[in-house]
Amino acid sequence: MNNTENNNFFFEIKKYSNLLRELVIRDVKKKYRRSVLGILWSMLNPIMIMLIMSFVFSHLFRFDIANYPMYLIVGQVFFNFYAEATNFSMGSIIENGALIKKTYVPKYLFTISRVMSSLVNLAFTMPAILFIAIVTGNPLSWHFLFSIVPIFLLFIFCMGVGLFLAAAAVYFRDMIHLYGVIIAALNYATPTFYPITIIPEKYRYVMYFNPLTHYLDAFRDCIYLDKLPSFMNISMCTLMAGIMLLIGAYVFKKCQDNFILYI
Template identity: 30%
Template sequence: MIDYLKNIIYYKDLLGNLTSNEMKLKYKNSILGILWSYIYPLMMIIIYNFAFKIILRMTIDNFALFVFIGLIPWNFVQASISQSTNSIINNQNLVKKIYFPRAIIPLSVINANFITMIISHIILFGAMLFFNVEFTLSLIMLPFLWIILYLVVAGISLVLSSVTVKYRDISHIVDVVFMAWFYLTPVIYSLSMVPEPFNKIIQLNPITNLIELFREVLLKGDFPRFLNLAGTFGYSFVLFIIGLYVFYRREKNFGEEL
């Protein structure tokens, strides 16, 4: 496992090239290109502010920002996992031609979406200024939350992308699961709004606590509790190691299954 991880690092240039290709494919034949990464979240902010403040007249302060902060990590989760699930199958010609750690393929998909998520935060900071949300020292925790979120997504994606090579129905199951997963994640509502015992069930969701932490840092301006942050990092790291192990064990069968 350690050697495999070192091998991925050794092929970092290939990972960078594949990530760049993913970004180019994402905006291929697009007039505005990567500018859509800025325009899309900006439009989301405008639409949510209109919908929640003017039409629905939500009384929660900065409810548009509240939802947007939840949607940024959620969009990263959904896009990365959905796209990486079929990534090995979609790149089977590359897999069959040359040797490299195959985990680089789903990781390149995740990296491309990770860059898009970072860009979305730039728009978010502008919106925070517009809505007079105070910037506090708690923002220094944001990169750490990004890392934790990346580990969670990478762990899940590595498992699914490796298993889908043999069981092609997995990709269809993932699409169905995401329909339910969205409503079981506190994206458009607060965890405090969920009554017992459903609250405890939703807390089992690996994304739930992360979204709450993003709001705590960005909207409330508070530092996360150390034990909460350490526990969240712990399960994300374990999830990543499990994903890497499953992928490593499954990789040797790709040639036959493709």
């Protein structure tokens, strides 16, 4: 994008900020509609899944990891944010087709709102991590606050992936089904519930071709290991986020004028 396009982008974000906020609120409310416990499920769900998986992998498969419940919930919450943000984004244009046909609204707002609503859901989930940290005696310090950096970088990365998927899904509806398989593969290719040390040394380098491994490592450093991520890792995450956002924005911009013909 050139400077004029960048200025137009930020001008439109400001101009439609109220609409963007309403879209985010709508998406958050939609997730918890007709739920008795509402947003409490954001905290209860990861805790309950963590308890089940902790029992399975601590007692049956015996992963030897210090404070495994904390290790697990950090990975689980982080990966769930990526999966939810990108899955929600993929259908953002298709599901708002009726509105897009009726009036002019910058189409990327629908995709951005989905990623932002997932970020809000992640914020609702963070107390669950704090709760497990306190219960298990995991050290907590100001490094916890630094976790906002890898979260923000993953948010930008998800924005790029979301824009790409939203455009692709309009033209290729099979992408919606295919991405479910990709998410399942990524779940096993990201060390969310197992230590990367169980991967044989000669194959371990393959794990680092997965961008989520780098983001998760930075997040775990802040919360689980109570230390700052390495400068190299943060730099890598920043670079990947920037590249993915540029790719997603470029593909979306090239395709958006023809969306109305396919939705």
